[in-house]
Amino acid sequence: MKSQTADVASTIEPRETTQGWLVVLASMIGVAVGLSPIPFYTIGMFAPELSQAFGWSFAAMMGSIAVQSGVVMLISPGVGIVIDRYGARNVAMVSLMLFGLCFMSLGFSTGSLTLYYGQWVVMSVLGAGTLSATWTRVVNGWFDRNRGLALGIASTGTGLTGFLIKPFTAWLILNYGWRTAFVVIGMLPIVIGVPIVFRLFRENHAAVIDVAPDETVIVEEYGVTLRQALRDPRFWLLAAAFLLIAFALTAPTPNMENILKTFHFELPQIARITASFGLAVIAGRVIGGWLLDRIWAPLCAFGILMVPAVGSWLLTGSTVSPTSALLAILAIGFGAGFEFDLLAYLINRYFGQRHYGAIYGCFYAVIALGGGLGPVVYGFSFDRTGNYHAVLLSGVGCLIVGSLLLLLLGPYPRWAANRVISAIA
Template sequence: MNVQAWQGTPAGSRETRQGWLVVASAMIGVALGLSPIPFYTIGMFAPELSREFGWSFASMMGSIGVQSAVVMVASPLAGFAIDRYGARPVALISLGLFGLCFMSLSLSTGSLTLFYGQWVIMSVLGAGTLSATWTRVVNGWFDKNRGLALGIASSGTGITGFLIKPFAAWIIADFGWRTAFVAIGALPILIGIPMVLWLFRENRKANLAVATPGAEEPVEEYGMTLGQALRSVKFWILAVSFFLISFALTAPTPNLENILRSFKFELAEIGAITASFGLAVIAGRIIGGWLLDRFWAPACAFMILLIPAIGSWLLSGDALGSEGAFAAVLFIGFGAGFEFDLLAFLISRYFGQRNYGVIYGCFYTVIAFGGGLGPVVYGYAFDMTGSYGTALRLGIGFVITGGALLLLLGRYPKWEKEAG
């Protein structure tokens, strides 16, 4: 059997200006998708909905749990659609439907069951706006600078975290919460869809074999099928690793305010400290991506994941000053920003692009499970003990173990195909 080795660079890869424009459009798509918008805005709407309908805060935060549970099922299906029909059409349809679903929350009547049902539909129809859609296309444009490109594209979540809260606060204060749902839901439709139509493109190469000069076909992609990936030890190493990492990095995030409150910080100071989290996420995505291009990714990841471990260690003590609190939030935010860049990079290197969408979707299920479980465990630990110390120390062990497991992945593989 004749084989042709391929070391990870797609045929016709062009790290050109057009590729960076694709990155810019992907960043906007990420920023306006299902992952950041509901997560960063539910806290702004919760007091208004509680006042209007008498819902408890716990029941409203349960909507994030509903989203995580649905995404565990929907993300592999979205990944299959991306592989089958292409990322661009999936992104266009899903952005529009997600925006309409988010706008529909303005019609809430007081039925919590109906509210949860809206979140289920929104999570299914919006799954095409998750990271797999955007990172698949970015991977096709870059090899040498793939980590940096992924980092910039994924920084959209940090941009949302930094900007969406003050925007939501302004709309709610001046026009009411129903108008705010409509205004925020319109963003994916009015901004996201035009950007995807204008700039978001798969990398394509001229095919000299076709009859019509200048015609193009998609770049031929190599790598594992889903079945081959599931039979690979590397798949299960990554699955366990990212369950531990996502648990440890997601669990402190919604609990940060309460963690700092347990150290007797005033509300205004808590707000000032936690505001730095979104900027740290952006830094983690861009700096982490840049480092992935220059060092073996598992070793790079292990070293970077020590940073949020230090952040959790600072929060696990009996006393904490303002400087230590700022450092802890920055360190945890930096690690949280690095997580999705790392996953996209490792999947493209160890499993290839052939079935990237569905493989990424499977790992997103793992992340959704770990990320959904972590905050609950931390909250339960606080309810039982009145402190987050034990939970934070568990998180430290998880993130270090998860990083160490990545060292077992070995060298990047060389993909091979049969000669025709």
């Protein structure tokens, strides 16, 4: 038996090859059929059916999304640790399978709201491995020069689901009923996600190491541990920034139709304007990711996040024209699309890959907290004042302060390449 320790600058590097882009494709599909978009974009279609069947209020049914957000906020750090320990691919396949089965089980609801919420709790726990920490960890490992663009393309899966799943769900409910619709949609992660992840989703363990064929090589990934990250002031700076940014970017989304309604737009006009939001999210993911590869990320973030800040400000006037309303919605959507790409990119650059999943899970909990508070605060402000002017201005302030905090992060650390810590014959 022999052991060796060495830093190898050219031993293990992200290889921007066809395989890497296939991983991006698999990640995009995995995101699209995961826990984040499917329940969020389909609950509005199922709500009238469940209300008619069981007499549940809309507020009670929308509470299921709050249940999901709360569970995810609590378990995200733990899920990240599991991803780091057992591998993103294994976690993704198991979680896609279990998430699909849990979603299918909603089709067998009996009318008990308590049981219904319990199903959402279980689904959120078992499906948490399909959230962005899983996919971004692996994509980061395959890319360096085009990392931002790759992350942006991978995360467009949510936009694709938002565009396709509503009409598909409506068709299923109209032709086969809501119970069958739950079952069919729950099959998507299993019949589409699992095979594609099994075939294409691979972590980059490629190495060219000069050891004998009968030796086993143990490689330590670059970056810091979770404990080291928690002692780094940049961790808390980033957490404060994303708490503010998540609050400001998430809050307008569920309030969007009502915001436009306060300016006396008619429902068909509101529908046409808000339909642009999904396309703006996709644009924010791809364009923002491309820019991250070319501009220091905190400075890039400052510039891009001023776009939704202007969008929120446009909605604070006493009157808003249809053109201004459209520009505002596009601007907010563009910023919302950029948020998670930015987070994944910054974590990798400042804390590395070593405990990426655990660190990302901590920040996902921060985003869940800010994103969960935002819509409630906006709704409360409307109930008290009859408009959103003051709270939208607070959102503008949050974006400005959050962006300025990112500028304090300083230059990227210079990581050594992955380190060969032992070679055992």
